[in-house]
Amino acid sequence: MTSSLTHPQVSGGPTGSALLEVDDLHVEFRTDYGVVNAVNGISYTLSAGETLAILGESGCGKSVSAQTIMGILDSPPGFVTGGEIRYQGRDLLQMSAKEQRDIRGEEISIVFQDALSSLNPVFTVGMQIGEMFRRHRGYSRGDAKKAAVELMDRVRIPSAKERVGDYPHQFSGGMRQRVMIAMAIALDPAILIADEPTTALDVTVQAQIMDLLGELQRDTGMGLILITHDLAVVGEIADRIAVMYAGRIVETGATDAVFGAPAMPYTQGLMASIARVDQKGQRLNPIVGAPPNLAALPTGCPFHPRCPRATPRCPTELPLLREVVPGRRAACHYAEEVLGV
């Protein structure tokens, strides 16, 4: 497969400057019920200091692609069946297990959705943050603890010094997510992946956590991959967005441009489905139907059974991600019409 032709790069700048390049990545799950095609050839790049939001419904493959980049995909059942993930030009998938582990946490780190279950209940938060320094920097126990206190201060956990010896269950949800973030940014990683970092939190706490992530990114210049289904969050901090559907990227572009005028009916549907205060009392506009079964994808465009614009061409021909206008790509045969150009 000539990936460069069929799967053009989703790029914010020249390929040379990219920190991370995901190229035609394929991931499948081999289960007792058959093969589930979770990620079907996604490509994107991330530059330093950039925020890329990966947007999509549950089960569209966004978390799986993140776990694959981290190298923490459970295998079996998950298998990478094709593609490359280049970090600073080197393919992570070709590295030895030891090389991959050295990059994990040190160069690329991740914040998970549910901090309560993602933190180990039997160790103090100080130990869990300090473990980053012990593993990658060879700190002593005492130095690691000091470093943990500093980090807890940095993510604004009150009275960090007193709380460093507390256990995860003694913190509130927002504070626990701050602990997760402290752990992830401990070693100044070049890339931070935030996998639905605010989904499990109250709305007010959500805003605080997003502000914190944005601030940390400005301070450190790290590249941020924000995985979410929350459009409001995306609009606030993402430079670019990539919309995923059924394991593919179906639209990408600068956040404002995509929000202003989607080029793909699925993105349009997503935008129309959010509840808006200024439309109080009106009916919501959900996208009809359910996301496709990844074990038995529809032929042609995977969105065609739910698409209001579907034509006879859609079930037969898979639309490739292509440039519609400069800087905008979409995977729809009728992207120009959708966009109105």
Added chain:
Amino acid sequence: MARYIARRLLLAIPVLFGASFLIFAMVFALPGDPIRALAGERALPAAVQAQLNEEYNLNDPLLVQYGKYVAGLAQGDLGEDFRGRPVSDILEQTVPVTVKLSLVALAFEAVFGLIAGVLAGIRQKSFFDSLVLVTTTLVVSIPVFVLGFVAQYVLGLKLGIFPIAGVASGFSGYLLPGFVLAALSLAYVARLTRTALVENLRNDYVRTAKAKGLSPMSVVGKHTLRNSLIPVVTFLGADLGALLSGAVVTEGIFNIPGLGRAVFQAIQNQEGTVVVGIVTLFVFVYILFNLLVDVLYAALDPRIRYE
């Protein structure tokens, strides 16, 4: 925590009284005359029989007998057997033997059970995993005395690796009986550890540990094992009681002069004071280890706190 332990120990007192009374009543209810049995084939002269019955309070009703026993206890007197040997002497001689045997068994269980369980758990569906599954099933289905005699015959008599019986040779005499005593529980520990580990490996925090770049060794040994130990520790604590009663059979096979053999003989001779003394000790150890397990919980899992 200290208050919690004190309260639990206070609660042990009524339990010990209840247990000792029940055992006393059961021995009392045993059919047959222990004094007459003592003499064997020939009948004792009526005067001797009456004197012995008097001496051991055997003519009194149950409650009076028990009352006299407790009154003796209060003065530190555990009573004596029909040969006039104080129960305290019997305990002094047999307790160290059984403690050694149980500790050897507990060590076998904990060390080999955990290792087998962990290796099977991290290599699910591998050859080793299947081997553990088959072996443990086999061990669980074989009665202890069969295992004991086979081990004694093969490893002791035929191969001569271990002493056949007795503890005269010192520590090596405890190894084979200790292993036989441990076998059943070892199988349970292996299976429990495997199940707990497999379950815990699916937890989100294991994924976090991997994402930190930790080695597989730390991910399993540090982040998963401690959480998996909770059910295993519960089992080991409760199992100590089973080890003590299992010692009755094992000590019999290997002719080990421990508590198990002493209590077995005492039951045969209907020596109430000896049976009550030893079994009440079993009950006390059982209570103590259950308390220890609860204290260990708090050490293993910080979410558990006792007031």
